[in-house]
Amino acid sequence: MAGYVPHTDEDFSRMLADIGMASIDELFGAVPEVLRLAGGLDLPEGLAEHEVADTMSALARSNRELVCFAGGGAYDHDISSVTRALAGRSEFVTAYTPYQPEVAQGVLQALFEYQTLVGRLAGLPVANASVYDGATALVEAVNVAVAATGRSTVWVSAGTNPHWVECLRTLSAGRDLQIIEIPTRDGVTNWHAAPGEGARLEAPAAIVSANPNYFGCIDPWPRARAVADANDALLVGIFDPVASGLLRTPGEQGADVAIAEGQPLGTPLSFGGPYLGMFAIADKYLRRLPGRLVGKTVDVAGRPAYVTTLRAREQDIRREKASSNICTNQTLVAIAAMVQLSWLGTMGLRELATRCARGTRYLREALLGVPGIEPLAGAPVLREAAFALPVEPELAIERMAEEGFLAGLTVQCEGRRGLLVAVTERRTREQLDAYCSALEKVIS
Amino acid sequence: MNPHQDQSPVLKAPGGRAASAPLMGGGTEPAIFEFSVPGRRCATFRATAVPEWSAAELVPPEELRPEPVPVVEVSERDLVGHVTRLSHRQYSVDLGSYPLGSCTMKYNPKVCEEAAALEGLRSVHPGAPAAQAQGWLELFWALSDALCRVTGMQAATLQPAAGAAGELTGLLLMRAWHAQRGDLRHKVLIPDSAHGTNPASVSLAGYQAVSLPSDEHGLVSPEVVARHLDGDVAGIMLTNPNTLGLFEEHIAEIARLVHADGGLLYYDGANLNAILGVTRPGDMGFDIVHLNLHKTFGVPHGGGGPGAGPVAVTEPLAKFLPGPVPTRCEDGSYAWKDPEASIGRVHGWHGNSLALARAWAYILANGAEGLERVSQAAVLNANWLASRLKGTFTTPFDRPPMHEVVVSTKHAPGLAEGTRALDVAKRLLDEGFHSPTVYFPLVVPEALMIEPTETESPETLAALAEALVVVGRQGPAGEGVPTSTPVGRVDEARAARVLLPTWDAVVAAQDR
Numbered sequence: 001m002a003g004y005v006p007h008t009d010e011d012f013s014r015m016l017a018d019i020g021m022a023s024i025d026e027l028f029g030a031v032p033e034v035l036r037l038a039g040g041l042d043l044p045e046g047l048a049e050h051e052v053a054d055t056m057s058a059l060a061r062s063n064r065e066l067v068c069f070a071g072g073g074a075y076d077h078d079i080s081s082v083t084r085a086l087a088g089r090s091e092f093v094t095a096y097t098p099y100q101p102e103v104a105q106g107v108l109q110a111l112f113e114y115q116t117l118v119g120r121l122a123g124l125p126v127a128n129a130s131v132y133d134g135a136t137a138l139v140e141a142v143n144v145a146v147a148a149t150g151r152s153t154v155w156v157s158a159g160t161n162p163h164w165v166e167c168l169r170t171l172s173a174g175r176d177l178q179i180i181e182i183p184t185r186d187g188v189t190n191w192h193a194a195p196g197e198g199a200r201l202e203a204p205a206a207i208v209s210a211n212p213n214y215f216g217c218i219d220p221w222p223r224a225r226a227v228a229d230a231n232d233a234l235l236v237g238i239f240d241p242v243a244s245g246l247l248r249t250p251g252e253q254g255a256d257v258a259i260a261e262g263q264p265l266g267t268p269l270s271f272g273g274p275y276l277g278m279f280a281i282a283d284k285y286l287r288r289l290p291g292r293l294v295g296k297t298v299d300v301a302g303r304p305a306y307v308t309t310l311r312a313r314e315q316d317i318r319r320e321k322a323s324s325n326i327c328t329n330q331t332l333v334a335i336a337a338m339v340q341l342s343w344l345g346t347m348g349l350r351e352l353a354t355r356c357a358r359g360t361r362y363l364r365e366a367l368l369g370v371p372g373i374e375p376l377a378g379a380p381v382l383r384e385a386a387f388a389l390p391v392e393p394e395l396a397i398e399r400m401a402e403e404g405f406l407a408g409l410t411v412q413c414e415g416r417r418g419l420l421v422a423v424t425e426r427r428t429r430e431q432l433d434a435y436c437s438a439l440e441k442v443i444s
Numbered sequence: 445m446n447p448h449q450d451q452s453p454v455l456k457a458p459g460g461r462a463a464s465a466p467l468m469g470g471g472t473e474p475a476i477f478e479f480s481v482p483g484r485r486c487a488t489f490r491a492t493a494v495p496e497w498s499a500a501e502l503v504p505p506e507e508l509r510p511e512p513v514p515v516v517e518v519s520e521r522d523l524v525g526h527v528t529r530l531s532h533r534q535y536s537v538d539l540g541s542y543p544l545g546s547c548t549m550k551y552n553p554k555v556c557e558e559a560a561a562l563e564g565l566r567s568v569h570p571g572a573p574a575a576q577a578q579g580w581l582e583l584f585w586a587l588s589d590a591l592c593r594v595t596g597m598q599a600a601t602l603q604p605a606a607g608a609a610g611e612l613t614g615l616l617l618m619r620a621w622h623a624q625r626g627d628l629r630h631k632v633l634i635p636d637s638a639h640g641t642n643p644a645s646v647s648l649a650g651y652q653a654v655s656l657p658s659d660e661h662g663l664v665s666p667e668v669v670a671r672h673l674d675g676d677v678a679g680i681m682l683t684n685p686n687t688l689g690l691f692e693e694h695i696a697e698i699a700r701l702v703h704a705d706g707g708l709l710y711y712d713g714a715n716l717n718a719i720l721g722v723t724r725p726g727d728m729g730f731d732i733v734h735l736n737l738h739k740t741f742g743v744p745h746g747g748g749g750p751g752a753g754p755v756a757v758t759e760p761l762a763k764f765l766p767g768p769v770p771t772r773c774e775d776g777s778y779a780w781k782d783p784e785a786s787i788g789r790v791h792g793w794h795g796n797s798l799a800l801a802r803a804w805a806y807i808l809a810n811g812a813e814g815l816e817r818v819s820q821a822a823v824l825n826a827n828w829l830a831s832r833l834k835g836t837f838t839t840p841f842d843r844p845p846m847h848e849v850v851v852s853t854k855h856a857p858g859l860a861e862g863t864r865a866l867d868v869a870k871r872l873l874d875e876g877f878h879s880p881t882v883y884f885p886l887v888v889p890e891a892l893m894i895e896p897t898e899t900e901s902p903e904t905l906a907a908l909a910e911a912l913v914v915v916g917r918q919g920p921a922g923e924g925v926p927t928s929t930p931v932g933r934v935d936e937a938r939a940a941r942v943l944l945p946t947w948d949a950v951v952a953a954q955d956r
Binding site for chain 2: 004005006007011012014015016018019021027029030031032035036037040041042044045047049052056057058059060061062063064065070072073074076078080082085088089090091092093094095096097098099100101103105106107110111112113116117119120121123125126127129130132133134136143161163164169171173174175176220244245246247248249261268269271273274275286292293294295296297298299300301303304305306309310311315316318319320322324325326327328330332333335338339341343344345346347348349350352354355357358361362382394397398406409426427428429430432
């Protein structure tokens, strides 16, 4: 049995005697006898630490190692040794929410620096200290818009991550939110297809649009902003923190709320989590910001200090009137993103984005030279692209695994199914060529 | 009796007291942006032989940002120095005892961290087909199974990323269950001692939160519950033991009443650490349970997250669970399956997988007997500490606590008049201990909510108890306390009045 409980049997006896109890059983005297679990927990015996490590290693080995071309919000980027070392420091790992700021300046300052960086990438003045993931960020952003406008309809571009939209549907099921999907044309949102003034529908609380979008296409925000203006709605812009190295920020193009999945910045693929919901907001909606916010202030001696602020927005104070229930967030992942982004630096982020775009372009051109492969969307792409194949995408993915590749994700775009392929800075020309040859083989 | 054993543990050093930190103090750590020098960088990239198209060749001109978005330009050495120094300005469980009530700040075994660092777990894309991710699916299946055994439930989802996410998921399951029966109800009952996330989640699920007053013993009484049952109550959310550290002794009767009225019982697993192997939510009559794996199952809190908030349910609710869920096939392999009436996804992928891996490693290490020992020591520690504080602090409810004890400074027999919970909390920092939770639960004035957890030794506990008594007797603290921390009392009012949420806001304010 593991030794995480320090008490010896003598400790138990002595402490029980100190409080006037005769047995361990007496500690649980408040639990009625009829509710007691007879025979203890139905679980195996504990393992020695090295047996635990062996068991976990065996599980890890049961996962196939494949060269990754899958994206869809989770990308196979290199992570700096610096990020792994610093975000793994146990002072951060084993701390709690910074409720006593005098002994939590480390986490607070790191979050303040994270908020600054997210604000810069988003082009907006305020960012919170994280929500769970991109999907949750979307749900929270829509909640802000619904609360700010008093409306209950949202227009969501069909270029939005379908898992995120599913989360939005699931998590708003109790509140009659109308989600209207605006189709794309050639991979770019066709805002002309949005309900017109004569549609006798409620105006939307929010316009949701991603750039680059789920199909990898550049889907400019100014058009979405114009639709938001015409409807007096908020624009929720979904951005990609890596693409930020090249593209204009959502804030400078009119987003009121900008959100992103922060995984590409220093978080391993890790089968889907913990990831990082980045969330930035315009000043106008500051009081509706979900989650924790760190502000800079001073201590009693006038020295710089940091503290969570505008706390009256949060669930522990507002309770049933709170517009968000978030408490535990993704602080450690946010700190990792802060370190990874600092390691990349201004020029490094630009170079990272450029390298991803180069690899994507190279592979896209090569794949389009293969008979039977066509683009699923014609618009310019950045770091990910969707292709129509002459076989079912599931079959291609299954066969490509035999060739050592995770070929991508299945995707549905404008009524057609296909393969969504992402290329990161890790992929060499040799790998791209090998991927292309393998895909040509498996689809023929 | 072992002759080598020292029989006077009070002479031993308490391993959980952090009074010797820090190494060097007094200075201020600049913001990382103050280390930024144009042209400096850390990043290097692989040689890939991919053609080197320029940015202008890759991005349409109207979309290309002419200048890179400013991040920061620092050397690797400066970056590592800065963040390392920040870490030295941060209290943590690894440094010392962290008796925050309701948060279960136990020591997190290092073997769990090592497990979560395995490349074979970290490098798997969440969209990988099940056949290529059998290790992960097996882990999820086994963890779901174990959590069902611990809670007395029949099926689980691992998707919710935190306790509050689990609450909303569980309430939406409740909603789906009622909707299927064509009986859409509107109210959810919550005791006034509940965590704030409970009523917030209830509102987000489209229900009206109805607050139940605790009785004079700090418990929910069946009579109060019965008075609120009018056929429109979808369910009741309870934490048991509750946030006062007390076991809801009438739970079986409450369950009978709520079920008879057509409602469901929701178990908030925040305090499960008290009852492992003693009783199960399923035995008490609960239908839906969320667990905070970052509390009970050894997942570190990460400065506020990430955690994991799986939800387990009884058989009739299983078909509504978010999908997909892992299943074991007849041939021993694992596959994803969507429950037939699934409410849909509640996470972008499968949940906080690496946190789930840590929890599984923790369960493997402890086993049945180890987990039972966890609750025994947690409850013993809280009771022992409670007995040491009695006579100095007010104990609002005169009954033995479970895993945590709530005391008050108001009308405290051994304290100077006017001593507030905040005074005790801030003075305790100077004694080398993190503060307990203060001013919660809301039903106790000047509350100090203390949860020592099972991983603190009797020596640490003795030192903590002594420190609490000593600082309590010192009376009101004033703004000058604490004195030994990296910064003194922080001006929270100013932070809200002059909002500076980013370095750019700081620079703009200086320019004005």
